[in-house]
Amino acid sequence: MKTPFSLPLFVSGAIEPSLLDQDDSPVPAQALEIVARQKGVFTQPPKIVPTRKVPDGPLLGNGDLGVTLGGVTERQVVYGLNEGEDYYLNYRREVDLTCAPERHRFWISKNDFWKAKPIYPNGHPAPIGGIDVCIPAALDGSYYAEQILETAEVIHTLKTKHLMDDPPPCTRAGVTIHMCSWIPATENLLVIELSVDGQETDEMRRPTDVVGVDVTLWPMAGNESETASGNLSDGYWAVRRFKSTTNSVAIEHQPLAWSAEAAVAMRLFNHRQHALPWSRGDGWSSDRFMLSPGRPVTIVAAVVTNFESPSPLEEAQKRVAAISLEQVETLRGQHRQWWREFWSKSFVEIGDPLIEKYYYGSHYLMASCSRNRDFPPSLFGNWITTDSPSWQADYHLNYNHEAPWWGVFSSNQAELADPYDTPILDYMPIARENARRLLQCRGLYYEVGIGPKGLETCFSLDTRPDEGNRLFLGAKGNAAFAAMNMFMRFYHTYDLDYAQLIYPFLVETADLWQDYLKFEDGRYVIYGDAGGEVGDGGTDVNATPTLGFVKALFRGLLDVSRELDRDQQRRAKWQHISDHLSDFPLAQVGEEKLIRRAESGPGAAYYGPERKQARIEHLGLVWPTGNIGLGSDPEGLKIVQDDVKSWPEHEWTNTFNGFSQTYTTAVRVGHDPHDTLAKLRQQLTITGFPNLSVFGGGGGIENCCGVPATINEMLLQSHEGVLRLFPVWPKEQPARFGRLRACGAFLVSSQLHDGQVRTLCIESEKGRPCTVDNPWPRRRVRVHQKGEEGDREIEVKTESVQVRFATCPGGIYRLEPA
Structure with missing residues (x-):
């Protein structure tokens, strides 16, 4: 059947040449080399966040806590934007900040946070709230982000376009800002790491590479929920909860199947390195910190629900109070090891x-x-x-x-x-x-x-x-x-x-x-x-x-x-x-x-x-x-x-x-x-x-x-x-896979090249009988079982085009044509 469009089947046209001859190398090494090439690329800010369906922004998660990266939808007056050489010339401009490169919203949700009202359509998972990171100097600047699969991190690279002298500091055009975000695979934390390239300076009344950053934490309001928020010594906290109530505008006041509460406690590290410079007083607040070259700032947020602790806010505050940057590095190592083990289980x-x-x-x-x-x-x-x-x-x-x-x-x-x-x-x-x-x-x-x-x-x-x-x-x-x-x-x-x-x-x-x-x-x-x-x-x-x-x-x-x-x-x-x-x-x-x-x-x-x-x-x-x-x-x-x-x-x-x-x-x-x-x-x-x-x-x-x-x-x-x-694969196209799982509790690895099955290895987890369609038609198949003292050939039964042989639990079998 011909397709009504013409597209090349392959962009690269072939398997990576360096990997063709690695069939004897461990599956994890091959898998990790392949997955290292994979990433999602964003050349503009997300547009479908928030959404009732699938968002288009970068996604993070550890199987429970999830974060969607999007923009902030509102309009704002921007001060001090100056494209000329006289950076003292000040004026204002109203800009649309929907999907803008300077506004980043981290939407926080969790698998166990539901509004548990047992009536359609009011029983559903709900967002907890979010963290907004605003970098005014990045207004109209370039936006680039990568969702790195190998390490489960999202890395933003932003570049300023304009000279921005108010709100402070006075940031020059062409400054490059980096933001790395990740959720540890083993902890319900969100880590946001900010840095900027350039030269460090204490002079902030002239154009520099120093950038001002505003950070806020907020709970999602509405939908019969209760919210609260407050300050910590180096951050903020926020709570959202659902509990049965008749004090709302809802048409029905069905009692909840259970009460739900989620708390977020956020802490900043290294954010007090610069005092705020003088400003004309428009467009900045105490939420701002200075980001300068060589002085990265780290934001850590702990997320806890009442299914993890009877006192979610107390537990969240305790977690961020106890953590250090050294522990963040330990978590990073554990996080990357978890993902290495995950990716090592199989490959295609x-x-x-x-x-x-x-x-x-x-x-x-x-x-x-x-x-x-x-x-x-x-x-x-x-x-x-x-x-x-x-x-x-x-x-x-x-x-x-x-x-x-x-x-x-x-x-x-x-x-x-x-x-x-x-x-x-x-x-x-x-x-x-x-x-x-x-x-x-x-x-x-x-x-x-x-x-x-x-x-x-x-x-x-x-x-x-x-x-x-x-x-x-x-x-x-x-x-x-x-x-x-x-x-x-x-x-x-x-x-x-x-x-x-x-x-x-x-x-x-x-x-x-x-x-x-x-x-x-x-x-x-x-x-x-x-x-x-x-x-x-x-x-x-x-x-x-x-x-x-x-x-x-x-x-x-x-x-x-x-x-x-x-x-x-x-x-x-x-x-x-x-x-x-x-x-x-x-x-x-x-x-x-x-x-x-x-x-x-x-x-x-x-x-x-x-x-x-x-x-x-x-x-x-x-x-x-x-x-x-x-x-x-x-x-x-x-x-x-x-x-x-x-x-x-x-x-x-x-x-x-x-x-x-x-x-x-x-x-x-x-x-x-x-x-x-x-x-x-x-x-x-x-x-x-x-x-x-x-x-x-x-x-x-x-x-x-x-x-x-x-x-x-x-x-x-x-x-x-x-x-x-390779039952439904183009025979002229090379392909290979490692440790795909087959019915019968078998792990199978094989390679197709030049129209021929080059290698075939079968691992038997449960020792069940194994039946294989002969990959080499009209040729006898030999099966070798791997052993401590070397391989030994085992008995094979052939019927029509199928090959059958017995296996033992944990046995590894190599098949080849005679």
Whole structure:
């Protein structure tokens, strides 16, 4: 299929030459060398901050605390701007400071800070407040910033354009200012380091390199919150809290599920080196300090919530009072070590700088927002800049909450998914009651959206009474959909402790379907469901997405039950359901069989290439369920492949909410890799932000999976129990990867060059049998197991194009053609 546009697949055209011959070097060294090249670049101040959706400014985070860098939106009178030689000539000018290079706002939010009002749309994560850093001398100056992935730092370089003599000091044109910001990986602190180039001087009445900086800390006000702020000896403090109240203008005075409080304490270091010089008195305040060459100033802010301490303000003040610049340096070392270990776990290199940048950028964003086990990132991560985030930024279970982690398992970053399950498991009592009261079934029935700690975010008196005044939007399959991530993690790790954790949820989800399914004419049928978001309570029969989730649910539950040796007596029923679920619905149009959204009901009208939002059906067919893939029945596989080929352009690029599924679906079924890569580059060019997030109108951080999952699946597929090397990659394009995680708990490293698989190494974590599609067709494969006394060749069984061999836990195996 030809693309309607012409773009080069590769910017550089090849893998970095120095890395081609390093396959015997440790994976960490190769990974770190590749990631050192990756960064987000900003040549102008952010424009989409604050926002209800995804911001475009630099992003920082440690998996809990998040900071969004933006500008300050207001107008201000600027004094003393003088472009002539007579710097005593003074005048004023009113300037628009929206997105201005001299105004920097650090928006502070945190995964565990929510307004916990259990009514739609008033239960949501909320911003805490922010720190404003104003450098008046940088007015109209140049702006450049880099979001450095290797060290998780944002570095600004600003250059003054005008002579600025009031407010003080008198700063010359052409001064270069540096600002480095980072959040320690191991502490909930924000560090901002400011410095300026040039010559140090004590004379400030003539043009110098000394720069004045204003710093303020503020709590976000409004939305029924209470705020307070005050001074410290070397800084400030601010508090924002939500607690139940009837003293507000809110339409409803629903009590909060819990009170929330967040405190920020900020301290400045080395800011008293210069006294403020004489001034005419306009445009400066006691918040100002002097930044001079050789005398950097450091700002440290501690952020604490009531989930960390019963007295957040006291704890935050204690933390900043105790810290020293020497401790900041220790934290920097720990911070960089954490990120080195993170980046060392795996790598890909494909010779395409744009795609690689977003590949690693996506992992950076997930590591920055997803490490609080009790509070997963919201729909927009831990980068909340408004009290009215779209869709209340809760955990949407009809794809938004599931999708962000779809790329972390195969990238060997499964620990980033630790927070995923917590709100789902915490919500089980409410979901259990929903099933009993609304469906008269056992099991679990989840709304579209939920919050942390069992918070109900979808209760609304304006919704359908027959759906319990909750937003189900007709869907019955949200719990089964949520189980897909659990199976992904289980199959990639075979972690039995994790399996024990999720097993009760899986069983109760199956209980719902065991009661809700109707067995008719030798098959199980799903009635009263919805293939999309509807307002009629759900009237589709055998909606394709739900049918796919339920197929994958019972298949996966049987596997987990066997591994845990639990509920043997129930497996016969589960197997019967698995074997007799209805086939996926198709529409017969002439000689063609076309994918259909539902067997009957409103969804049945959506079939063929023009059905709109084609990704909806593929959620159940291909990704993330894995029901159809390269090893599937050829007839069914061809139907899906033909469907992908027929997608119109709007299904590929600039989709509202399809990026997390479209490309991975295409490569899972073997779509033309040249076409896929060209379209992917086009998508990133259109909707990629400088902070390396990919904007989609219908969501937020779920797009972090789009590039990693697509590229990983092009290089290595394993979901059908067979390792396939470079299954959907252009054979003429060199590529390599290290320690990608495959189903069966295998870590795989390989390289493709000159159209041939050059190397293949497989590490077995759990000692499971390994099956590989022969990378060297028509040649016998030899397998060598690494040992302390050297490699030894082990027995291999060959069947058709597949190679099978036994492994042991911790075993390392090198495959090569005989």
